[in-house]
Amino acid sequence: MISNFYYEFLLLGLVSTLLLLLYVLYVRVPVDAAYLRTGLGKPKVLLGRGGFVFPFLHTLTPVNLQTYSLELCLQGANSLISKDLLRVDVLMVFSVRVAAQVNSVQLAARVLGEINLQRDTIKSLLEAEGTAVLRGTAAMMSFNTVHQQRHDFTETVNRRLNLQLRKYGLEVVSTALMKVEQTPKSYYDPQQVLDAQGLMLLEKAQFAYAKQRQVQRWDAELSARRHDFHSAVQRMVWERDEFSARLQHIRFKAEADAKAEQELEEIQLAKDMALEMVQRDVQLMRIQTEQELAAAQTVIPLKLVSA
Structure with missing residues (x-):
């Protein structure tokens, strides 16, 4: 019975030792790293999975x-x-x-x-x-x-x-x-030859761009002046048209006023003539009436005498 217990204890010790050795000797590889195992045997890369590494026999190089x-x-x-x-x-x-x-x-x-x-x-x-x-x-x-x-x-x-x-x-x-x-x-x-050539090309390009900017600036100024000139001419044309329209309006008004004054004079003249004719007719009627009265007065005494 003691011998059985001894063998069981020995077996348990061997298994424990083997598991401990496996735990110590087995290298687990993390996700963000790899190992190169060199030494005994061919070089082996431990990538994505672990492997056994024996001290004094293997060397690990982490990557x-x-x-x-x-x-x-x-x-x-x-x-x-x-x-x-x-x-x-x-x-x-x-x-x-x-x-x-x-x-x-x-x-x-x-x-x-x-x-x-x-x-x-x-x-x-x-x-x-x-x-x-x-x-x-x-x-x-x-x-x-x-x-x-x-x-x-x-x-x-x-x-x-x-x-x-x-x-x-x-x-x-x-x-x-x-x-x-x-x-x-x-x-x-x-x-340096390359720098000298590049500097020459750079200065040439800068001069060309400066010239182009100057020409564009002149064109812009000329366009602005041309626009101002056309605007001034257009404004003068508008002022001339406005002045002509005002002058025409004054002329039309003067003619209308003259025509109205003439019509008023004609109306006044017609009124004067009508009044004169009325006065003349009244005068004629008064004279005729007086003559008729005078004639009547002359006839009445004659009738009295005849009677």
């Missing part, structure tokens, strides 16, 4: 799969030179990470090293490779093309940079062009 957001600013003396030899200041923001693939994790573990050094290493790689890609892409496009077709410029940089970073196990998640500006003239070096 961060998180996305890094890095800025690349090229301006001033370090600015890009476009196809038309003009300098361009650009600010681009890249989102970069280690590709979640076995080969990419192996490459990243060898190139980037320890996980606490990965960000600085990625930044150095991005500055070197990104600068080369940006300069090569800008050299194929004019300044106006880079400014007006930002999407095409960004897509070209994204595609070419992905090809360059793939050999380090990295991939570009997104690329954003934040700023595109013309580099000030003070950063052009006349001793």
